[in-house]
Ligand code: ADP
């Protein structure tokens with residue numbers, strides 16, 4: 062949090078940045094400036110800029126607020142803003158800025174971006190600023206460290222005056238001779254000596270200790286380092302991207318390009334060229350990935366291509382890593398940043414290109430706090446910065462495809478897999494005909510005879526199998542055979558999911574956990590609770606019975622606890638220490654397993670229903686991605702989808718697209734037509750309001766008041782209030798409004814005017830979600 066410790070305020074003032082903040086000749090002491098604070102306020106507050114602290118818009122400063130000291134940013138609000146229209150606080154009442162922090166001011170583009178995001182999402186500007194100032198300690202200069210280096214040598218050749226040049230001392234001097242100054246412990250370790258040897262050399266005058274302030278710095282990637290030789294098509298796409306990045310270096314050159322290519326077509330290699338071009342031009346590159354913690358393979362490839370690791374930005378970083386990365390970015394010492402969505406808000410001084418990989422992924426949508434879609438905001442950031450954005454996917458979102466169709470976005474195609482790798486053949490297994498047989502002692506089975514046969518064949522050939530089921534745990538529902546009682550979360554409208562490996566029941570929404578009771582809580586019957594439906598753990602059990610010698614691994618967010626365990630599992634699969642991988646959507650993400658030749662999708666229909674307007678699109682994308690894991694090298698792959706609805710357009714499109722890209726195009730055209738006729742995104746606009754509170758009666762009262770004030774505007778429909786599908790979450794009741802408007806309608810202005818009319822009690826929270834992706 063950006064609250065400051067009093068102690069930091071006692072540090073000597075940093076040299077003021079060169080400033081245009083104080084107009085020449087103006088009485089400097091009366092300078093009024095606006096400072097945006099990282100708080101949920103409506104706008105910036107006024108402060109006095111003391112003459113000795115010449116600040117400029119974007120300067121990061123410390124100001125007093127009530128009894129606190131806060132870090133904020135000097136703002137330049139447009140003249141017509143609400144803050145400017147209100148009667149200004151008299152100068153005499155203003156408090157002075159205390160300090161200007163030693164970081165470069167936020168650039169005008171960065172400031173406009175923050176304001177834009179706040180305006181679009183209806184978030185407080187300060188809440189967006191808070192995302193940009195996410196590493197408070199990075200705003201201070203690093204503490205000096207003591208490093209040891211060789212003294213300028215006397216003509217005698219550097220022999221210490223006490224002349225005892227032992228082998229240990231010689232090693233220390235040798236290390237310093239061909240390396241930079243080092244910390245005491247590092248130097249001693251590198252020379253293989255104790256620290257006293259180094260101190261002895263200092264005493265002897267051969268080595269000196271120096272205090273330095275070392276700013277974090279990521280080594281520059283080598284853009285000339287040899288990448289793979291690109292195929293003609295790849296080279297053509299790479300050339301086009303490089304040209305766009307090059308144009309941006311010469312001035313305003315905003316563009317959005319969709320890099321659309323089947324899985325394994327080399328999209329990554331191609332956009333690496335765009336990054337190389339930015340690096341050549343001395344500008345920064347940003348790559349957004351949906352699951353940065355699972356990107357070990359991606360990082361390896363980056364290092365192979367560029368010789369160094371990029372700067373990483375995601376929520377698993379330590380605070381020291383965050384601090385170093387934030388500062389390195391701000392100072393222009395991080396040429397390439399790879400991150401999750403929040404990496405958009407880092408203080409880039411000179412961004413040259415943004416790549417959004419797997420642009421269709423819903424993980425780019427942030428659902429709490431400031432609700433924004435990182436892909437869409439990446440495009441906004443590119444536009445404000447006058448630079449190219451590159452959106453990458455094998456299954457682009459309908460939004461992006463529509464933007465290509467209407468000519469707003471350009472498109473580059475990679476229609477073939479690289480090398481000889483063929484696209485996998487996709488077959489449908491009709492579960493109505495091929496019912497999975499029961500298993501002795503285990504009850505119902507989930508693997509049909511044709512899938513079992515394919516697994517047996519693949520395993521016998523020494524190749525790998527992936528079973529995909531997007532359900533964590535052992536069983537999604539536990540019920541009593543005697544009375545029908547279902548085990549439900551006490552805090553949420555949700556069933557408890559049995560996690561047998563962990564020995565617990567768990568709520569996937571609030572984290573509530575308990576032991577599986579011995580008797581039914583409803584009727585008290587002993588041993589009557591049974592697991593309903595499969596989760597990956599139950600599937601693993603079935604597979605163990607059917608294929609007892611196959612070496613299994615589970616790949617879910619429960620078994621992969623961080624980047625290290627993910628990297629270890631990926632390694633084990635690549636080293637063929639695993640025969641059978643059973644996983645949730647985590648396995649769908651970009652992994653390249655050359656010996657994986659069979660993918661079995663256990664329940665292809667799982668995502669099709671549930672009131673989500675993108676259900677079909679998402680199911681298509683997810684299953685297509687999973688299918689893309691099969692046969693990525695010289696071994697041809699196949700995919701079997703178990704479905705009870707083989708005629709569903711999604712299943713038909715998947716089965717067809719194995720042989721032709723038209724399957725995909727036909728599906729998206731049909732889906733687009735359906736959305737267009739219903740006025741749904743991307744052909745219409747949506748916003749969701751979710752109100753929540755501990756007291757259902759009070760909540761309903763507020764909702765009724767809102768409904769009465771609902772806007773009556775032609776073309777705009779307000780649906781609700783209705784209980785949200787998750788009607789209770791973490792003990793809070795939830796109600797939803799959904800607002801539908803035509804494309805191009807200024808929804809934000811309408812919502813602001815509406816919400817201003819109703820005062821919410823403190824206990825009721827309102828979440829505004831523009832372009833919602835979750836309908837829970
Ligand atoms: P995508 O991102 O489209 O799924 P990738 O960029 O991951 O495809 O490429 C798939 C695999 O093919 C990777 O192992 C990659 O290194 C390899 N590959 C792609 N293009 C080439 C090339 N021109 N030469 C050698 N290997 C390539």
Ligand code: ZN
Nearest residue numbers: 550553568571
């Ligand atoms: Zn819960």
